Amino acid sequence: xxxxxxxxxxxxxxPAGIAAEDESKADLRKMEGTWEIVxxxxxxxxxxxxxxxxxxxxxxxxKMTLFAAGMEIPTFKGLKLELNTTLKPKAxxxxxxxxxxxPCIYELTVNELKLAMPLVPKDRKPGxxxxxxxxxxxxxxxxxxxTAKRGKE
Numbered sequence: 001x002x003x004x005x006x007x008x009x010x011x012x013x014x015p016a017g018i019a020a021e022d023e024s025k026a027d028l029r030k031m032e033g034t035w036e037i038v039x040x041x042x043x044x045x046x047x048x049x050x051x052x053x054x055x056x057x058x059x060x061x062x063k064m065t066l067f068a069a070g071m072e073i074p075t076f077k078g079l080k081l082e083l084n085t086t087l088k089p090k091a092x093x094x095x096x097x098x099x100x101x102x103p104c105i106y107e108l109t110v111n112e113l114k115l116a117m118p119l120v121p122k123d124r125k126p127g128x129x130x131x132x133x134x135x136x137x138x139x140x141x142x143x144x145x146x147t148a149k150r151g152k153e
Contacts, residue, residue, distance in 0.1 A: 024083040027090070027108055031059045031081070035113050035148035042119065044139030049146075057113070057148055064094060091132060103132035111150045118143045 035057040040049040066076035079094040094102040107114040116133040
């Protein structure tokens with residue numbers, strides 16, 4: 001019986017974990033580059049994208065930086081991206097340093113990246129975890145959704 005379980009783990013479970021890791025790495029590679037933000041929504045309200053507002057996302061070497069008004073946003077500079085393609089919708093964690101995680105979801109096609117992230121409340125307590133969005137419908141929910149098109153490089 002132990003031998004059957006060991007074979008099951010070796011043949012079924014381990015390769016599934018490796019495949020998910022490979023898919024996450026593949027998505028991260030596909031995300032590399034510059035993305036122009038074409039739509040921006042906060043709690044269901046459409047916001048202006050570009051021209052002084054959020055305008056682009058740059059992903060390089062597994063790190064993400066958001067830009068507004070032609071400048072890097074300091075709190076969104078060089079955030080490490082960790083993807084989990086086994087969750088539905090797919091999950092992306094943005095890590096600032098070793099302590100702070102912004103739990104997000106994403107959709108990725110060849111030319112479009114959609115990202116939903118929670119808004120950080122002003123009264124957030126130190127160490128309090130933020131909830132991961134469950135969908136891209138932000139109406140009456142404390143998160144924002146960015147839609148970006150692949151930029152020309």
